[in-house]
Amino acid sequence: xxxxxxxxxxxxxxxxxxxxxxxxxxxxxxxxxxxxxxxxxxxxxxxxxxxxxxxxxxxxxxxxxxxxxxxxxxxxxxxxxxxxxxxxxxxxxxxxxxxxxxxxxxxxx
Amino acid sequence: xxxxxxxxxxxxxxxxxxxxxxxxxxxxxxxxxxxxxxxxxxxxxxxxxxxxxxxxxxxxxxxxxxxxxxxxxxxxxxxxxxxxxxxxxxxxxxxxxxxxxxxxxxxxxxxxx
Numbered sequence: 001x002x003x004x005x006x007x008x009x010x011x012x013x014x015x016x017x018x019x020x021x022x023x024x025x026x027x028x029x030x031x032x033x034x035x036x037x038x039x040x041x042x043x044x045x046x047x048x049x050x051x052x053x054x055x056x057x058x059x060x061x062x063x064x065x066x067x068x069x070x071x072x073x074x075x076x077x078x079x080x081x082x083x084x085x086x087x088x089x090x091x092x093x094x095x096x097x098x099x100x101x102x103x104x105x106x107x108x109x
Numbered sequence: 110x111x112x113x114x115x116x117x118x119x120x121x122x123x124x125x126x127x128x129x130x131x132x133x134x135x136x137x138x139x140x141x142x143x144x145x146x147x148x149x150x151x152x153x154x155x156x157x158x159x160x161x162x163x164x165x166x167x168x169x170x171x172x173x174x175x176x177x178x179x180x181x182x183x184x185x186x187x188x189x190x191x192x193x194x195x196x197x198x199x200x201x202x203x204x205x206x207x208x209x210x211x212x213x214x215x216x217x218x219x220x221x222x
Contacts, residue, residue, distance in 0.1 A: 004151075032209045043199055043213040044152065087151050091209040095165045096142065097201075099151030 001026055006088050006100035013078060014108055020074040021103045023088030032091035033071045035062055037084045038102065044087055048073070075105075083107045111136050113202045113214035121220045122190050130185045130217045134202030141183040142211060143175060144199040152199055158183050159205050187219075195221045 005024045013019045025033075032051055036044035048055050050071055054063040061074040075082055085102040092098050114133045122128050134141050140159040144152035154167035158177035177183045181202075187194055197218050201211035 008149075036213075041197075041218075043215050046210075046212065049210070089151070094154075095157055095208045096154035096167065097152075097209075097211060098154070101149065101151045 002100070003027060003098045004088055004090055004100040006086075006103045008101060008103060010104040010106050012106045012108060015078060015080055017078050017107075018074065018076050019078055019105065020072055021086065021105075022070045022072045023100055023103075024068075024070045025090050026069070027090065027092070028066070028069060030090045030092070033062075033064060034089045034091070034097065035060075035071075035073050036087040036089060036099075038087055039084050047086070078107045080107050080109065113200055113212055115198075115200050115214040115217050117217060118215070119218045119220075121222065123222050124190055124192060126190050126221075127186065127188045128190060128219060130187075130198050130200075130219070131182065132185070132200030132202075132214055133182045134200075135212055138202040138204055138212075139181050140203045140205050140208060141177060141181065142201045142203070143183070143185045144201060144213075145169070145194075146197040146199055146216070148196075155185070157208075190221045192221050195219060 035047045037047045038044045048062045050062045059076045087102045089097040089099040142157040143155040146152040157165040161177045172188045197216045199216045200214040203211045
């Protein structure tokens with residue numbers, strides 16, 4: 001089993017819709033989690049850090065479920081510009097971020 | 110406030126050659142981590158440098174080596190290139206006391222023919 005797993009998608013949703021995807025992790029000792037956004041052929045950009053139960057920033061909400069070992073990302077009122085790949089990562093004790101393979105999101109007009 | 114910079118942007122090499130990639134961290138940051146991102150995959154940790162020493166290493170062969178300079182910039186060297194080394198190489202900078210907050214540079218896209 002991979003340390004961090006994501007549904008690769010693609011998720012194809014209409015503009016204005018709410019979309020959510022999950023990321024599961026295998027190390028129950030993990031304390032820090034992240035969602036990065038990556039546009040095609042660009043670098044990952046930090047979208048949100050998740051250290052406790054969750055975090056909210058505008059239309060974006062991340063939640064952490066330690067019992068079931070997953071984090072989720074919810075995007076409300078989706079925009080065309082939200083189309084990207086969303087990478088989930090957890091910070092390991094070895095000072096590195098372990099990433100999932102990413103979830104592709106496509107917002108259609 | 111300069112962000113993370115990397116050079117070159119693109120590089121084409123042939124099997125067996127050697128390559129050097131460069132990274133300058135974000136202003137004020139002292140730690141550099143290198144990641145390899147193959148097509149369709151998430152970034153994979155290669156190694157991390159601070160105080161001019163390799164501090165952590167991922168599951169990569171010795172063909173991958175690095176260096177950090179006194180100004181905190183860093184190089185990634187790959188010897189005896191293989192076709193499978195084709196990837197986007199990302200540099201992430203952070204502060205030693207906040208290693209969990211890593212900011213990525215634009216990457217170097219390496220193609221090995």
